[in-house]
Amino acid sequence: MTSSTDTPRLISLVLALPGLLPITRVALVSAFLIGGIQKLAEFPAAVAEQAHFGLQPAWLWAAAAIVVELGGSILVVVGRCVWLGAGSLGVLTAVSMLVANNFWAQSGHDRFVATNAFFEHLGLIAGLVLVTILFLRKQNPE
Structure with a gap:
């Protein structure tokens, strides 16, 4: 990793640690991994959740969520077809943002909570x- 002149040396060294990128990939998809495992373990609750949001x-929505959460996460973590894994997780997240965090249709405290959740998901x-950009650049160095 090339550091710019304004990055402190210690920060550059930490960011260059060989294990940092795999750990970061796991952390990035951790909510999806946990969510997929929970939905798989408690499928009736996953179905009820989807029904609650009108899906x-x-x-079918619960099963699709499990496949995307687990499959997409695994692809990101192992570094294979990252575009597909991250892309499918991104689409799932966008759907959930629009369905579950529709702050524009809420008011008061509910609007506050939904607005924060919406932009956290964004x-x-x-x-x-x-x-995905990092993996693309790693595969096709300029």
Whole structure:
């Protein structure tokens, strides 16, 4: 990793640690891994969650969420077809943002909470885009 002149040496050394990138990939997808495992272990609750948000057929949405959360996470962690893994997780996150965090249709405290969650999810999508860009650059150095 090439550091710019304004980056402190200690920070450059930490960012260049060989194990940092794999750990960061796991951390990035950790919510999806946990969510997918929980949905798989408690499938009826996962179906009820999808139905709560009006997604029908709920069992199909729950199954799709499990496949995307676990499959997409594994692809990102192992560094294979990262564009597909991160992209599918990003689409899932965008759908959940629009369905579960529709702050524009809420008021008061609920609007406050939904607005924060919406933009936290947007930041997560940006992180998924960034990890995809990193892998693309690693595969095709300029």
